[in-house]
Amino acid sequence: MSEFSLVVTNLGKCYRSYESELYRFANWFGFASSKYQDQWVCRNINFNLPKGEAIGIVGRNGAGKSTLLKIISGVLSPSEGNVQHGGRVSAILELGLGFNDNFSGRRNVYHAGGLMGFSVSQIDGFIDDIETFIELGDYFDSPMRSYSSGMKMRVAFAVATMSRPDVLIVDEALSVGDAYFQHKCFGRIKAFQERGTSLLFVSHDQQSIQTLCQRALLLDKGVVVDIGKPSKIFDHYNALITDQQDEVSIDISEIESSEFQVISGTGQAKLTSTLLRNEKGERVDVVSVGEEVILEADVLIVADIRSLVLGFMIRDRVGNVIFGTNTYHLKEVVTNPVQGNVYRFLARFPANLGVGNYSISIAATSGETHLEGNYEWRDLAVLFDVVNNAKNSFVGTSWIDTNIEVQTK
Amino acid sequence: MVHTIRRSRLALLRCYGHRRFIVTSIKNEFVVRFAESKLGALWAVIHPLSQVLVFALVLSNVLSAKLPGIDSKYAYAIYLMAGILCWSLFAEIISRSTRLFIDNAGLLKKIKFPKLALPFIVLGSSLFNFMLLLIASVVVFLFLGHSFNLSTFWLIPITASLAIFSIAIGLILGVLNVFVRDIDQGVPIVLQLLFWFTPIVYPISIIPESYRWLLAYNPVYPFVDAFQRILVNGLQPDYEKLSFSMIFICVLVVIAAKVYSSASEEIVDVL
Numbered sequence: 012m013s014e015f016s017l018v019v020t021n022l023g024k025c026y027r028s029y030e031s032e033l034y035r036f037a038n039w040f041g042f043a044s045s046k047y048q049d050q051w052v053c054r055n056i057n058f059n060l061p062k063g064e065a066i067g068i069v070g071r072n073g074a075g076k077s078t079l080l081k082i083i084s085g086v087l088s089p090s091e092g093n094v095q096h097g098g099r100v101s102a103i104l105e106l107g108l109g110f111n112d113n114f115s116g117r118r119n120v121y122h123a124g125g126l127m128g129f130s131v132s133q134i135d136g137f138i139d140d141i142e143t144f145i146e147l148g149d150y151f152d153s154p155m156r157s158y159s160s161g162m163k164m165r166v167a168f169a170v171a172t173m174s175r176p177d178v179l180i181v182d183e184a185l186s187v188g189d190a191y192f193q194h195k196c197f198g199r200i201k202a203f204q205e206r207g208t209s210l211l212f213v214s215h216d217q218q219s220i221q222t223l224c225q226r227a228l229l230l231d232k233g234v235v236v237d238i239g240k241p242s243k244i245f246d247h248y249n250a251l252i253t254d255q256q257d258e259v260s261i262d263i264s265e266i267e268s269s270e271f272q273v274i275s276g277t278g279q280a281k282l283t284s285t286l287l288r289n290e291k292g293e294r295v296d297v298v299s300v301g302e303e304v305i306l307e308a309d310v311l312i313v314a315d316i317r318s319l320v321l322g323f324m325i326r327d328r329v330g331n332v333i334f335g336t337n338t339y340h341l342k343e344v345v346t347n348p349v350q351g352n353v354y355r356f357l358a359r360f361p362a363n364l365g366v367g368n369y370s371i372s373i374a375a376t377s378g379e380t381h382l383e384g385n386y387e388w389r390d391l392a393v394l395f396d397v398v399n400n401a402k403n404s405f406v407g408t409s410w411i412d413t414n415i416e417v418q419t420k
Numbered sequence: 421m422v423h424t425i426r427r428s429r430l431a432l433l434r435c436y437g438h439r440r441f442i443v444t445s446i447k448n449e450f451v452v453r454f455a456e457s458k459l460g461a462l463w464a465v466i467h468p469l470s471q472v473l474v475f476a477l478v479l480s481n482v483l484s485a486k487l488p489g490i491d492s493k494y495a496y497a498i499y500l501m502a503g504i505l506c507w508s509l510f511a512e513i514i515s516r517s518t519r520l521f522i523d524n525a526g527l528l529k530k531i532k533f534p535k536l537a538l539p540f541i542v543l544g545s546s547l548f549n550f551m552l553l554l555i556a557s558v559v560v561f562l563f564l565g566h567s568f569n570l571s572t573f574w575l576i577p578i579t580a581s582l583a584i585f586s587i588a589i590g591l592i593l594g595v596l597n598v599f600v601r602d603i604d605q606g607v608p609i610v611l612q613l614l615f616w617f618t619p620i621v622y623p624i625s626i627i628p629e630s631y632r633w634l635l636a637y638n639p640v641y642p643f644v645d646a647f648q649r650i651l652v653n654g655l656q657p658d659y660e661k662l663s664f665s666m667i668f669i670c671v672l673v674v675i676a677a678k679v680y681s682s683a684s685e686e687i688v689d690v691l
Contacts, residue, residue, distance in 0.1 A: 026689055027686075027689075032599045032600050035599060035686070036596070036599075038682075039678070039679060039682030039683060040678070040682075081529070084532055085532035086529060086530065086531065086532050086688060087688055087689065088685045088688075100532075102531075102532075104529075104530050104531075109524075109526065109527040109530060109531060111448070111452065113451075113452045113455045113456065114448065114451075114452070118448070118451075121444065122444065122445070122448060123531075125438070125440060125441035125444055126438075126441055126527070126531055126533050127531065127533070128437060128438060128441075128533070130440055131440060131444070154455075
C-alpha cells in the first residue's frame with residue numbers, strides 16, 4: 012500500500028432491478044427473494060496507481076468509465092471487490108459540485124468545501140489562493156447564475172483542488188474551460204503530481220492523456236481490455252471504435268521490441284504491402300528533412316465493395332498525429348473496385364518533419380472517415396526516422412522554411 | 421439488528437463530522453429565500469397565519485360556542501393557532517423529507533458526503549421556521565389578551581418529540597420515494613386527509629361520541645392535543661395519550677434506522 016496511492020482489487024458494480032420494488036423492501040428486512048435481475052456494468056477490475064503516477068481511462072460511451080470513477084471517489088459503493096486509497100480522494104466528476112446559482116462564487120466555495128468536509132477556518136486559509144487562481148475578478152462575489160459554464164468550471168476545479176488530494180479524479184470536466192485556463196489546470200495538476208498526488212483522468216482527448224499520463228487503461232463493456240502505454244491504448248481504442256460490429260477482428264502483435272501494432276477491420280480489403288521509397292525508388296527507413304518520399308501501399312480487394320479510400324497518418328514517437336489525409340479528400344476515390352485485383356496507391360510528399368522517429372498508420376476504408384466502413388486499419392504500418400543532414404538545425408516536429416532578416420534601426 | 425446499530429452509528433458519526441456544513445446549509449437556505457423574494461423566510465410565518473385568519477373569519481361564529489373551558493372572545497383563534505403551529509412543523513418536515521433524496525440527486529451523484537446530513541438540514545430549517553411562527557403566535561396571543569403560565573415550557577419536550585416523530589416518518593418516506601415515486605404524489609393527499617381528521621380547525625366535541633375512538637389511531641393527535649392544552653388552556657399535556665406516542669416514536673426510529681441503513685447504498689444506484 013505504501014508505494015501505491017490507489018489499489019483497486021477485483022472491483023465490480025451491479026445494478027439490481029426487482030420485478031417489483033416490494034421485493035426490494037422485503038430484502039431489506041431479511042426476506043430474500045429471487046425475483047430480480049442483475050446487470051453488471053463493470054466487473055473484475057484490477058489496477059493500482061503508484062504515488063505520483065497518472066493513469067488515463069479510455070473507453071467508448073457506456074463502457075463503465077464514470078461508474079468506475081464514482082466507485083473510486085466513494086459516491087457509489089462497489090458490489091464486489093474493494094478500493095483502497097492512502098488518503099484523500101478528490102473528484103471533479105461533473106461540473107457544478109452542487110453549486111447554488113443564487114450564491115456568489117465565494118459562498119459556493121465555502122458551501123462545496125463544507126460538503127467535502129472542510130471547516131470554515133480551513134477554507135479561510137485557501138480562499139485567497141482560490142480567488143487568485145480562478146481570476147474571475149468581481150464576478151467572484153456576484154451570483155453564480157450570471158456565470159458562464161467556463162467560469163463555473165473554474166470555480167469547480169479550484170474547489171476540488173484547494174488542498175492537495177492524494178488521488179485526483181478528473182472526468183472530462185476540463186474540456187469546458189478555455190485553453191488558457193486548461194493550461195493553468197494542467198500546471199496545477201502537474202505540480203500536485205510532483206508532490207505525490209496520483210491522477211485518474213478520463214478523456215477522449217488523446218493529446219491530453221498522452222501528455223499527462225504514464226499509463227492508460229482501456230475499458231470496454233465493463234472490463235479492462237488493455238492497460239499500458241497511452242499510445243498503444245489509443246491505437247487499440249481507435250480500432251475498437253472503428254467498427255462497432257462484433258465481426259471485426261483486432262490483432263495486436265508486438266513488433267520491434269516494445270511497440271505494438273494494431274490491425275483491425277472487416278477484411279473486405281487487405282493491405283498486402285506498405286513501404287516508403289525515396290525519389291530513386293529505393294526502399295528507405297531513414298529520411299532526411301525535406302526529402303521527397305513516396306508512400307506505397309498495395310490493397311487487395313477481397314470482397315465485393317462499392318468504394319475504396321486509402322488514408323494515412325504520420326504520427327510522432329508518442330502517437331500524436333502530425334499529418335493525415337486520404338484519397339477522399341484528395342478526390343481519388345476508387346469506385347466499384349474489381350474483386351481480386353490489387354490496387355497500388357502512391358502518396359508522394361516532402362518529409363518536412365523534425366528530427367525523430369515517426370510511424371505511419373494506413374487505413375483502407377469506404378469513405379471519408381474510418382468509422383463508416385473500415386476494411387483494414389493498420390497502425391505502425393511503416394516506421395521511419397528523420398535525420399537532418401541538409402537543413403540548418405531546428406527544433407520541433409515540422410520543418411518550416413524560414414528566412415530571418417536582420418535590420419539595424 | 422447489530423448491523424443496523426453499527427451502521428446507523430457510523431452514519432451519525434459521519435454527520436457529526438459535517439456538523440458545520442449542516443449549520444451553514446441551514447443558514448444558506450434562509451439566505452436563498454431572502455435572495456429569491458423580498459420577504460424571504462417571513463413567508464413561512466405569513467402562510468400559516470393567513471390560514472388561521474381565514475379559518476377564524478369563516479368559522480369562528482359556527483365553532484366558537486363549542487369550545488369548552490375558556491370564554492375569551494378570541495378563544496377559537498387561539499385554539500386554531502395552537503393546532504396549526506403543531507401541524508405546520510409536522511407537515512413541513514414530512515413533505516420536505518419525502519422529496520429529500522430526489523431533490524438532492526445531483527449532489528448525491530457527484531460528491532461523497534454523508535447522506536444523513538440532508539435530513540438534519542431539513543430538521544434544522546423546519547425547526548427554525550417553527551420558531552419564527554411560534555414567536556409570531558406568541559405576539560398575536562399577547563395582543564389578543566391571552567396569557568401564559570409555566571406549563572408553556574412543556575412545549576420544549578413536546579416539540580422535540582414531535583420533530584423526532586416527524587423526521588423518522590419523513591426519512592422512511594424519503595427513502596421509499598426514491599424507489600417508488602408514487603409516494604411523492606400520495607403524501608400531500610394523505611396529509612390533507614390527516615389534517616381534517618385531526619381536531620385542529622374544529623374542537624373534539626364536534627366529533628360524534630361513537631366515532632371518537634378512531635382518534636386513538638391518529639398518531640399526530642396527541643401532539644396537537646398537547647399543544648392546545650398548553651397554549652390554550654395553560655394545562656400540562658395528557659401524559660397517557662403521549663406515553664403511547666413515545667413508544668410509537670421509538671418503534672419508528674428503529675424502523676427508520678433499519679430502512680435507511682439497508683437502503684443507503686442503493687439510493688445512489690437508483691437516483
